[in-house]
Amino acid sequence: MLLENLSAVYKRMSHAALRAGRNPEEVRLVAVTKNVDAAAIRSAIDLGLRIFGESRVQEARAKILNSALRVEGTSVAWHLIGHLQRNKARQAVELFDLIHTVDSETLADSLDREAEKAGKLQSVLVQVKLSHEESKHGVSAEGLLQLLERVRSLPCLALEGLMTVPPYYESSEHVRPYFRRLREIRDDCVDRGFRLRELSMGMSHDFEAAIEEGSTMVRVGTAIFGERRP
Numbered sequence: 001m002l003l004e005n006l007s008a009v010y011k012r013m014s015h016a017a018l019r020a021g022r023n024p025e026e027v028r029l030v031a032v033t034k035n036v037d038a039a040a041i042r043s044a045i046d047l048g049l050r051i052f053g054e055s056r057v058q059e060a061r062a063k064i065l066n067s068a069l070r071v072e073g074t075s076v077a078w079h080l081i082g083h084l085q086r087n088k089a090r091q092a093v094e095l096f097d098l099i100h101t102v103d104s105e106t107l108a109d110s111l112d113r114e115a116e117k118a119g120k121l122q123s124v125l126v127q128v129k130l131s132h133e134e135s136k137h138g139v140s141a142e143g144l145l146q147l148l149e150r151v152r153s154l155p156c157l158a159l160e161g162l163m164t165v166p167p168y169y170e171s172s173e174h175v176r177p178y179f180r181r182l183r184e185i186r187d188d189c190v191d192r193g194f195r196l197r198e199l200s201m202g203m204s205h206d207f208e209a210a211i212e213e214g215s216t217m218v219r220v221g222t223a224i225f226g227e228r229r230p
């Protein structure tokens, strides 16, 4: 089941990249493991998955510290893809290789302070909110440049790119404009001198459109592990 799912996801990813004239190797798969148990994650590691995304610090912590998920000679990266509260900044720095969800200067400042204490250069993405949904997090397009300036000025944060979570639409064609918009915003920021190599966008039902629009990291849960149990 896992093998078939994963193989289908890789095929969809590479076909989408090729359709867009991109090298499939430019797009990395972040396997989203919220509500997925350690046994399934272990199987995914054994199948070669190396990047895992978690939404909540507490849940991730139990998995990251689980010795059954430490495989000799294999290094696995953990990404935080869910909203981060400032009071969890220390734990987030301790646990995650990449934090996708920096959305305010105060959070950036906290992460920088904790990274300094930990003697770590913390890689981060800035989350951009392109819709007006109350439930979504992220800095507005208008506030982005100021936040990027701040993140870039912090010595213990490494700014790697941008991330977005668009509104949910059944059809990925309705989501596509959000992906395109994030890429345009990224290109504009790059023209202004920011180094933003990564675009984290695309989930199970819409990652092909995201890849066609320039995604470098797709965050895929359901298509790999099946429907999540609540």
Ligand SMILES: *Cc1c(COP(=O)(O)O)cnc(C)c1O
Residues within 6 Å of the ligand: 032, 034, 055, 081, 082, 165, 202, 203, 204, 205, 219, 220, 221, 222, 223
């Ligand atoms: C859960 C989640 C995903 C994965 O969603 P699927 O539809 O299961 O692929 C991706 N990104 C974020 C931010 C998530 O919370």
